[in-house]
Amino acid sequence: MSAAVRREQIEQDRSQAPVQQGELWTEVDGRRMFARSWTTPYPAPRVVLVHGLVVSSAYFVPTAELLAADHSVLAPDQPGFGRSDKPDRTLTVPGLAGALIEWFSAAHVARATVVANSVGCQVAAELAMRRPDLVERLVLAAPTVEPAARTVPRIVRRWGQESKTQSRELKKLLLKDYTRAGVPRAIGTLKQALTDRIEDKLPYVTVPTLVVRGTEDPICTQDWAEEVARLLPDGGLLTLPGVPHAMNFDAPEQFVDAIGPFLRPGKGR
């Protein structure tokens, strides 16, 4: 199914669904933070989506719409990205996690399941390590950055390979988000992502965590995904055949189907 057809279907579904899509503006550290929200008219478990490097919550929309059937979903744009205000200084990974911790409180989210993609996994791991009380369960989809790829030439090479797996729609969206964030912030955040050692934190992430990897992902290798799952005290790994790095945009159905049972424990698989 092409992305265009899929989008059409989602448009149709939305008109029938009781889910309300909206925007949530909050203030964190004196700056405005934007989030997309999907609210059900009935109480539903909360999910917070954490986007990756330079992109924004926009590329989480297809996943959010599928999750919104039985979850109340929030997808913030991290400071400096998307529609959120830009701090003067590029934030470090712990800095981004710190902003997210404050955003939880500003958005009145006492506890949620966190679903993160790519560099967003580094932010989410820091968040879950620091504040396990905020995180119900954690999904790390295509976690970065593997120690073997932690130099600019290596990560750029892997990125180049990954861009070949991106759909045209994703490329268009990324171009827009990259332009919005600007080159210096993109480079600054990439540097921060490369110095952040997620492997040091994973042993302290005690919440139940699911690592998801697509077999078409050149950035997050199978060996690395296995290592991430191994380092987690309560972690597991799912490998999805034929799925790329940005699975939340380019393979949302497979992604949501795969994580569904983990998000709704006790409902049977």
Next chain:
Amino acid sequence: MAKTSSGRASLLRESAHSMKMPTPPKFVANFDSATGMLRANANFLRNKDFPALGSPPLLKVPASRANILPKKARKGVYLFSGWNEAIPPKKLKKVDPEELSGWVTDEYPDRQFPAVAIGSSNGAATHLYSALGIPWLPQTFLIPVRQSVHPDEPKEAMRIGLEPGRKLVERHPELALHHMHDANQDRIMVQTMTYFRVKRRRLGENYRRFLEQHLPPGGTIIVTECEQKWPVVRIGDRHVFQHGAVGGATKEEFYHGSDRVAEYLERYDSPYRKWDSPEADEEVPEAEWGFDTELLDDIRRIARERHYRVVRMRFPEPQAMSPVVADLYRWWYRERNIPTNRMICESFIIMEPYWMLRTGSVPYWMEFNMEASLKSVHSYLDKTDPFDEIGLMLFNHGVEAVGLPTISEWETVFDRATKKGYWIGADPKEFPMDYAQFAKYHTDIQKIPSRYPMPGPLTLGQFEDFFHRRSDQYDVRLEEEKPKLAAA
């Protein structure tokens, strides 16, 4: 100057870092315990020594020639250098504590550390950090403010500091201000400047960022807590005035005078025979060395969040750390089968962590150059196996202050060596105006013929084992905080 005035890719990165020496903000004293010890340790972690107390290399040559000048001119140069370092009161609004801590963190190499120390300035602890290969983030800094006052009028000194001090603490809720006036040891300097010592009560963004980036979860924060206290006049919630300081004259002498104070004031042609001191209300952490425990809240918070161990290293006065570190170095040399027969006494910020290890010398740090320091060396030597050689490098602050031992008294330390005692880079007849010492200690120490390879760092576990096996011998406590579950 007065005591208180003042794999390959990573290798490439480090050498680039060392080429571009970060410059401290203009408002902080360069010639002070915090800045001096910070640079000594940061240089060590970049595999470098500590020439001319961390001053720019260009100053080293004129400093080594300083003694050519007659004593009066030398005093003038010293006075000018202090005045030049002080900032006019109106520039106090440019004080930015984050700029200061940003400079501190930029001094250190960009790598991960197993532990990070935070807290009091302490020369012996500086050698401990070097041995462990870890950075230290100072709590206290000196902001010298240009003010003109008679050194023997402490009430007037307090009065002129009131308004600028009040504004400073209002602007910076993360700081506590200890306005300090020591007409004994800092006699020359206090004529032109007032000593604003500020203590951080919050980690602030840059210290926090440094911990997040350089101390991985599971790492240790060592809190260096000197419990030295001093009587003060309380001016505000975070603002006190401290008359006198640790060193030569006692608390009692500062507040109530004595024969030797009278004699000292007479010698310096003062119209006074005792200091008319403002009445002290309470004792608080001493301005330069004492640790303000308010900072513990932030340390505990980040430790809880990032799964750090917190080890509190507490001691009642600055020199209590010196025997621990001297014994640690001696033990370490023994473990490495290196002779342990040489001790070098350092004073204030005249110190050399790098050459201490290269020459296989045991460092004994003294807080300054006063009686208490001399006594501390002797009492250490009373308890330890004798050394064949004892070297001495003394800080020179230009004042024949109350409690300053004579050179022959200092030389009694040499008598304790079984083979020889000697000065390092000093011209003892010029003491305490031997300013050439500031440049010469670093070249003279290299004349010691022994050379040993630089060892890899000690682990924190090795240090803790060493310490706990003989902790009853020291006036130092090393206590691990009980981890508290669940972040709030």
